[in-house]
Structure formats: C-alpha cells, structure tokens
Amino acid sequence: MPKKETKLDLKSNWELAPSLESTGHVNLKKQYELFIGGKWVKPSSKKYFDTNNPANEEKLASIANANKKDVDLAVKAARKAYDTTWSKLSGKERGKYIFRIARIMQERAKELAVVETLDGGKPIRESRDIDIPLAANHFFYYAGWADKLEYAFPNRNPKSLGVAGQITPWNFPLLMAAWKIAPALACGNTVVLKPAETTSLTTLLLAEICEQAGLPDGVVNIVTGAGDTGAEIVNHEGIDKIAFTGSTGVGKIIQKAIAGTDKKVTLELGGKAANIVFEDAPLDQAVEGIINGIFFNQGHVCCAGSRLLVQESVYDIVLRKLKDRMESLIVGNPLDKNTDIGAINSKSQLDTINHYIKLGKEEGAEIYQPEGKLEKNGYWCKPTLFTGVAQSNRIVQEEIFGPVLAIQTFRTIEEAITKANNTPYGLSAGVWTDKGSKIFNMTNQLRAGIVWANTFNKFDPTSPFGGYKESGFGREGGLHGLEAYLQFED
Amino acid sequence: MKDFKIITVDQVGIGDRVSRITKRSVKKEAKIHGLKMALNMIDLTTLEGADTVNKVKQLCYKGMHLHDSYEDLPTVAAICVYPNFVGLAKEQLKGSGINVASVATAFPSGNSSLEVKITDTKMAIDAGADEVDMVISRGKFHQGEHNYVFDEIAKIKEVCGKHARLKTILETGELGSLDNVRRASDIAMHAGSDFIKTSTGKISPAATLPVTLVMLEAIKDYYYETGIQVGMKPAGGISIAKLALQYLMLVKETLGDKWLTNQWFRFGASSLANDVLMQLEKQRTGNYQSKDYFSKD
Numbered sequence: 001m002p003k004k005e006t007k008l009d010l011k012s013n014w015e016l017a018p019s020l021e022s023t024g025h026v027n028l029k030k031q032y033e034l035f036i037g038g039k040w041v042k043p044s045s046k047k048y049f050d051t052n053n054p055a056n057e058e059k060l061a062s063i064a065n066a067n068k069k070d071v072d073l074a075v076k077a078a079r080k081a082y083d084t085t086w087s088k089l090s091g092k093e094r095g096k097y098i099f100r101i102a103r104i105m106q107e108r109a110k111e112l113a114v115v116e117t118l119d120g121g122k123p124i125r126e127s128r129d130i131d132i133p134l135a136a137n138h139f140f141y142y143a144g145w146a147d148k149l150e151y152a153f154p155n156r157n158p159k160s161l162g163v164a165g166q167i168t169p170w171n172f173p174l175l176m177a178a179w180k181i182a183p184a185l186a187c188g189n190t191v192v193l194k195p196a197e198t199t200s201l202t203t204l205l206l207a208e209i210c211e212q213a214g215l216p217d218g219v220v221n222i223v224t225g226a227g228d229t230g231a232e233i234v235n236h237e238g239i240d241k242i243a244f245t246g247s248t249g250v251g252k253i254i255q256k257a258i259a260g261t262d263k264k265v266t267l268e269l270g271g272k273a274a275n276i277v278f279e280d281a282p283l284d285q286a287v288e289g290i291i292n293g294i295f296f297n298q299g300h301v302c303c304a305g306s307r308l309l310v311q312e313s314v315y316d317i318v319l320r321k322l323k324d325r326m327e328s329l330i331v332g333n334p335l336d337k338n339t340d341i342g343a344i345n346s347k348s349q350l351d352t353i354n355h356y357i358k359l360g361k362e363e364g365a366e367i368y369q370p371e372g373k374l375e376k377n378g379y380w381c382k383p384t385l386f387t388g389v390a391q392s393n394r395i396v397q398e399e400i401f402g403p404v405l406a407i408q409t410f411r412t413i414e415e416a417i418t419k420a421n422n423t424p425y426g427l428s429a430g431v432w433t434d435k436g437s438k439i440f441n442m443t444n445q446l447r448a449g450i451v452w453a454n455t456f457n458k459f460d461p462t463s464p465f466g467g468y469k470e471s472g473f474g475r476e477g478g479l480h481g482l483e484a485y486l487q488f489e490d
Numbered sequence: 491m492k493d494f495k496i497i498t499v500d501q502v503g504i505g506d507r508v509s510r511i512t513k514r515s516v517k518k519e520a521k522i523h524g525l526k527m528a529l530n531m532i533d534l535t536t537l538e539g540a541d542t543v544n545k546v547k548q549l550c551y552k553g554m555h556l557h558d559s560y561e562d563l564p565t566v567a568a569i570c571v572y573p574n575f576v577g578l579a580k581e582q583l584k585g586s587g588i589n590v591a592s593v594a595t596a597f598p599s600g601n602s603s604l605e606v607k608i609t610d611t612k613m614a615i616d617a618g619a620d621e622v623d624m625v626i627s628r629g630k631f632h633q634g635e636h637n638y639v640f641d642e643i644a645k646i647k648e649v650c651g652k653h654a655r656l657k658t659i660l661e662t663g664e665l666g667s668l669d670n671v672r673r674a675s676d677i678a679m680h681a682g683s684d685f686i687k688t689s690t691g692k693i694s695p696a697a698t699l700p701v702t703l704v705m706l707e708a709i710k711d712y713y714y715e716t717g718i719q720v721g722m723k724p725a726g727g728i729s730i731a732k733l734a735l736q737y738l739m740l741v742k743e744t745l746g747d748k749w750l751t752n753q754w755f756r757f758g759a760s761s762l763a764n765d766v767l768m769q770l771e772k773q774r775t776g777n778y779q780s781k782d783y784f785s786k787d
Contacts (some may be wrong), residue, residue, distance in 0.1 A: 006717050008710070009747035014523055014738075019515035125513060284707045285503025292506075320714070328743040337515040434498040454500050 010327035011371070019337045021124045026114050031062040032200065034070055034224060035207035037077030038217025044069040051200055054121035055334050055343040055378040063200045066223035071192070071232040074221040078163040078190040079238055081218030086190050087160055091147030098146060098185055100213040102139035108209065109136065112202055116174055117334045119201040121343030121379070122297050124335050134459055135178035141461035142182035145482060149187065152479055156488040160188030161264060162240035164485065165233040168203070169246045170196035170345050171300040177203045179476045180243050181220060187485035189241070190219045194233055197226040198346045231257070239263060241485065245302070248470050266474025266484045268302065268466055270399040271427030273448065274420035275305030275456060279313045281432035285454070287321045290405070293430060293456035295329065295341055295383050299403040300349070302471070303428035305456050307396060309416050312409040319387070319407070326370045326383050341403060344379040353381050353402030360386045360395040365406070391422055399425070413441065421447045426468030430456045497676070499668040499704050508699045511743060512736045521735070522773050525766050528734040529556060530564035531752045533591055533723065535760045536571060537691065546575045550582035552787035557767045560774070566763065567752035568621060573610060576617035591621035591657070595646060598661070598690035600625035604642060611649045622650050623657045625690060626674065628664045636677055643681035657685035657723055662701045663693045671701055675708035685721035691758060696726025702737060706744040719748065725758025731769040734762055
C-alpha cells in the first residue's frame with residue numbers, strides 16, 4: 001500500500017489560555033538578614049546582594065552577604081544550641097519540633113511553591129507538585145526516626161556529631177535544605193546552612209518556619225552568600241561535619257580543604273546519567289521517561305538522564321516519538337500552570353548551556369530543537385537533542401546541567417553497560433525493558449548510586465540517594481541518610 | 491495476516507502521563523473552544539431495553555437543538571441507537587447533517603454466530619445507518635484466537651462496505667490489561683476498522699483516560715506505519731465537561747489537530763451534553779445555572 005504523507009499537527013491551533021498561579025498571598029521582604037541564634041541579624045560586612053527572577057530579570061529582594069565573622073557567629077550559636085539544649089533533648093522531643101516544621105511547610109506550601117518558582121525559574125507545576133511536598137515529606141520522614149535511632153542501628157549506640165555545616169545548590173533550593181536539615185536535626189545535630197546565592201529565598205522562609213515552630217535558638221542557622229561564604233563554613237574549626245551538594249569541581253576543593261581534619265563529609269556532586277532503552281521496552285512510556293529524565297527542572301538536575309542510549313532496532317521509532325512529544329512541551333512563564341520548561345536559573349548557567357550547544361554543533365553533532373519563540377527578557381533555552389554523537393564528544397562526557405540530551409545507539413547489553421559506565425560520574429541510570437531479569441542484570445553492573453527501572457527522576461524520602469566515583473559519596477534519604485549524621489561506638 | 495505480538499504498555503507510565511495531561515489548565519477562550527468541540531463530538535446515545543419511539547424522537551430533536559438560547563452552538567455528531575430504531579432516527583434527522591449510528595453484532599456481549607452478526611449489521615445498514623458500532627468477541631480474544639477476532643471484524647467491515655463507517659468496540663473493561671488493550675486495538679485497526687471504541691457502556695469500568703491513551707498511541711503508531719487515519723471513541727462514564735476536556739487534551743498532545751474533529755474523535759455519552767452546556771453558560775454569564783434550565787431528553 002502506498003504511504004500517504006504521515007505527519008501529525010501537534011502544534012495545535014487549540015492554544016491554551018494563560019493560567020497564572022496567583023502571587024497575592026506572597027509577601028516578600030525587601031531585604032533579608034542572616035538567621036543566627038534564632039535572630040535576624042545584619043551582616044557584619046553590611047553588604048547585600050540582589051536575588052532576581054530569572055524569568056524576567058527583575059529584582060526580588062536584597063540578601064545579606066555573610067563573611068567570616070558572620071559564619072563564626074553562626075557556628076558559635078550552633079555550638080551553644082547543641083551543648084545547652086538540642087543534644088540534651090530526647091529524640092521524642094526533637095521529633096516533635098521536626099513534625100511541627102513539616103506541618104507548617106504544608107500550611108505554607110502555596111507560598112513556598114510560588115517563591116521557589118519566582119526565585120529559581122522552575123515551573124509552578126513542579127514546585128507545587130514535587131519540590132515543596134517532597135521537602136515537607138522529608139521532614140515528616142526524619143521526624144519519625146528521631147526517637148528510633150537505637151532501633152535503626154541496634155547495638156551500635158548511635159550519637160550525634162555536633163555542628164553540621166551544610167551547603168546547598170540552586171536547582172532544588174528548599175528540597176535540598178530539607179534533605180540536609182531534617183536528618184541532621186533528627187540525629188541531634190545543629191546546623192549552619194548556606195543556600196546557593198541565586199536562590200536563597202525559600203531557605204530563608206524555612207528559617208521563618210523554624211521560628212514559627214518554636215525551634216530552640218541556634219539549632220538552625222542560615223548564612224547567605226556566595227562561594228566564599230561556603231569556604232568559611234568548610235574551613236571553620238567548629239564544624240564537625242560538612243554536607244555539600246553541588247558541582248564536582250567544588251566538591252574536590254572541599255575534599256582537599258578538609259584533608260587532615262577530623263571533619264566528616266558527604267558530597268553529592270555532578271552526574272551524566274545514561275538512560276538505556278531496550279527494544280522490548282514500553283516505548284511510549286520510555287519516551288515519557290526520557291522527557292522527564294532530561295527536561296525536568298530545565299535539566300538542572302544532577303541525576304538527569306542526559307545521555308540516552310537506545311537499542312539500534314528501535315532508534316528511529318524512539319527518535320520520532322521523542323520529537324513528537326517535544327512538540328507539546330510548553331516553554332515559558334514559570335508561573336503558568338501549563339508551563340513544562342521554565343527559565344534557566346541564571347545568566348551564567350544559560351551561558352554555560354549555550355556554550356555546550358555551540359560546542360555540540362562544532363563537534364559535528366546533529367541538533368534538533370522544536371519550533372517556537374522564546375521570551376525576550378529572562379533566560380531561556382529550548383529543549384535540545386543531539387544525535388550522531390560518540391563517547392568522545394564533550395557533550396557526551398561533561399555535565400551540561402541544562403535541557404540538552406545526547407543520543408547514542410547500542411546493539412548488545414554489554415555495549416550498553418560499557419557506554420553507560422564509561423564516565424567519571426556515577427550518580428544515576430535508567431533501564432527500560434519489559435524483562436525483569438534484564439533489569440537485575442543491568443542494575444548489578446551499572447556503576448551508579450541510583451538505578452531507575454522503567455521510570456526516571458522519582459524521589460522519595462525513604463530511598464537513599466547518592467553517587468559513585470566523581471558523583472560523590474555518602475547517602476541522603478532513607479535509613480542511610482541517618483548514618484551521615486551519626487557516630488557509632490562499634 | 492499480521493502476527494500481533496505484544497507491544498508492551500507500562501501501566502505506571504501510562505498513569506504518569508495521564509496525570510500530567512489532566513493537570514493542563516484549560517481556561518477562558520481555550521475552554522469555550524474545547525467545550526464546543528466536545529459537544530460536536532458527541533454520539534448521543536440511548537441503548538436501553540426500555541427505549542421507545544418517542545424517546546428516540548426526543549433524542550434526535552435534542553441532538554439538533556442542544557440549547558437554542560445559546561447562539562451558534564454545534565449539533566452533536568451522531569445519534570446512537572439499536573438497529574430497530576435506525577429508520578426512525580434517520581427520518582427524524584433528515585437534513586440535519588447528524589449521522590445515525592447503530593450498534594450491531596449481538597451487542598453488547600457479541601456472543602453469537604457470525605451469521606447472526608452479519609444479519610444484525612445488514613439490518614442496520616439497510617435501515618440507513620451511517621455508522622456501525624460492532625463488538626469484538628472477547629471470549630475468542632482471551633482464548634488467543636486473534637485470527638478469529640480479526641476475521642470477524644474484517645467480515646463486518648466488508649458488510650459495511652461504503653455504506654457505513656465501522657467502529658469497533660473492544661470492551662476494554664473485559665480485556666484485563668493495557669497490553670491486551672493495545673493488542674486488541676492493533677487487531678481492530680489492521681482488520682479495517684474506521685474507529686476503535688473503548689466500551690459498550692454496559693459494564694464497568696467503561697472508558698478511562700489510561701485506556702484511551704493506550705488506544706491513541708496505537709492509532710498513532712498505525713498511522714505512521716500505514717498512513718491510514720483511524721478514529722477514536724471513548725464511551726461510557728464520561729458525563730462531565732471537565733473530564734471531556736481532559737480527553738480532548740489527550741488527543742491534542744498525542745495525535746494533534748488532525749484528530750480534533752468529529753470525523754476522527756467521538757464521545758459515546760448520554761448525559762455529557764448538559765454538563766458541557768452548563769459550563770458554556772457559566773463562561774458566558776459568569777454563573778452556574780440550575781440543571782433544570784437544560785432539557786433532559
């Protein structure tokens with residue numbers, strides 16, 4: 001039978017009207033101070049920096065810039081709180097505070113979601129349905145462990161560490177703060193936390209929530225600032241443990257800085273995950289997983305499935321389905337409930353992504369981006385595919401941290417595993433097949449901390465998260481997440 | 491014939507995709523456009539033992555005059571009845587552009603011989619049916635006799651010829667898994683169905699969003715494979731406008747504009763129209779009106 005022209009009109013004439021999340025319930029202050037010892041204190045440098053909305057480049061608020069002196073104050077406040085109150089409270093009492101924080105987060109969820117979207121550029125659909133509920137769930141989950149540590153680690157006599165210095169990234173600001181603060185508090189530690197400088201606001205709202213919950217002064221301290229503030233935390237003598245989520249480059253610096261000290265450390269760093277699709281996979285759902293794997297949060301995800309490996313027999317079909325699916329992705333105002341891909345987090349990150357897109361073209365890879373116009377103001381990037389790439393292409397090797405997917409094919413399971421593992425990173429991987437035995441075969445051989453089977457980018461407080469190789473070490477989440485904040489007498 | 495190997499479907503993944511689509515916010519002009527489209531895609535249906543001549547007449551009138559106080563409303567796409575009412579409906583709908591669809595082939599169970607099914611279909615066509623809604627033999631399907639199911643559909647299609655378009659009801663509520671829904675869809679399309687349809691409306695569950703998505707994906711693959719467009723009809727259990735818009739959003743994002751017409755997409759429904767009308771009035775006046783302002787035929 002002769003084939004007619006087969007093309008779908010997925011750029012529909014039935015266009016969705018704007019559906020903006022209201023911002024009326026959000027009252028941001030003009031200026032945010034440091035949260036030290038339960039009080040909002042001005043930075044000793046008297047310096048402030050701006051935090052902007054990446055979707056329109058407008059200023060949202062001024063944020064205090066903490067220097068060495070401020071960090072010192074915060075660490076001392078944390079030490080005092082640890083010595084005088086927090087380490088003396090029973091697990092049950094600690095749990096009550098953490099539960100209270102979780103509940104207030106739920107009460108203020110709508111406000112937190114809007115602020116997360118304003119400050120970071122992520123779609124409101126994600127901050128509303130994923131970031132904020134997951135962050136609250138993390139507090140709920142670890143609140144439950146606070147009085148059960150003896151049962152979590154029987155006969156090992158778990159004890160808190162002291163003061164934890166924590167540094168969070170800009171891609172999931174509140175969620176990462178929750179990942180760090182909740183287990184630290186549950187285990188009886190106090191905290192000095194520095195959020196990323198482009199996205200401090202929800203962490204500062206979390207400080208307000210700690211106040212609201214009546215958390216004893218100094219148990220949670222928030223110092224805002226850029227990398228040098230972080231360095232002051234890392235190098236401070238009064239810190240017992242460093243928890244860092246961010247780039248592999250900074251992770252290496254931290255590792256060097258604390259060498260020779262008795263600081264404990266967990267690092268959750270970059271990734272370049274392989275998402276592996278076999279010919280017997282449920283292909284339409286695999287395509288959805290590929291989309292979710294790389295375009296979730298504009299690709300600003302350390303565990304993003306940024307390398308797609310497709311079995312060659314289904315390559316054409318998968319590529320066609322992927323392109324079709326990309327037609328219906330909406331790039332635009334993050335506050336619009338229909339937006340799938342929001343704004344790139346910052347100018348510098350957009351520059352990085354564009355650099356890699358240019359590099360990909362120069363390397364001879366074939367680029368695909370759906371049609372459509374981007375907003376003039378703000379930082380935007382279209383969802384992007386690169387085909388015709390090899391393991392030796394830099395866009396295949398290096399973490400781009402944007403909505404850019406590199407696609408390769410494979411023929412055998414061995415080839416898929418070799419390619420998947422051939423990276424300095426080892427944070428996550430995805431396997432798509434209808435065959436259970438193949439999944440277990442793969443999970444045993446993939447050198448990645450998280451392997452998703454027939455899904456991708458799914459998170460849960462009960463599930464440990466962390467990497468192999470240059471993706472870091474230590475686990476956050478689940479029972480394993482407690483261990484990072486405890487010492488044992490065994 | 492084609493070997494219908496299982497094209498696997500992941501139930502959890504289908505659920506994720508559906509929940510993503512149902513979160514699409516359809517407001518203002520987009521909503522009005524969608525609601526009018528939905529009205530125009532309805533197969534207004536009555537399939538009761540208690541159907542009467544007058545009931546069918548009323549239904550036909552309703553199909554042509556959904557809500558006369560609202561200007562420029564479309565009509566429904568078709569009136570769907572048992573074969574014995576086809577002639578009457580045809581006469582009532584003369585000149586309206588509304589089709590008459592008839593269920594056939596020992597609807598709803600399909601438990602009869604091929605001869606009886608052919609006779610049933612011929613009866614509907616001879617009376618002037620524009621569309622025939624047949625049921626597949628689920629028993630044979632579950633016994634693995636896919637060729638039997640295929641041949642039966644092909645035979646009924648032959649009877650329909652150029653007289654009527656064939657809609658094939660898979661009765662997905664009896665198929666047991668999404669994998670089976672996919673396989674039955676493929677069989678029905680390859681055997682020549684013009685439409686594939688979820689349900690008879692006689693058992694529960696009837697149409698669901700996940701099942702419809704699986705069928706739309708099958709239609710998409712078939713279209714790419716052959717260049718032939720096959721229509722989709724979810725039927726049963728779709729009685730509110732919001733749900734209808736969610737179905738249309740599934741179509742929009744899976745198959746696009748080519749399918750967003752009553753030529754290629756239908757709702758099998760008996761009470762959906764009034765809820766859609768109520769929503770349209772809400773958009774026009776800003777208020778919800780009493781249900782008693784909308785005729786129940």
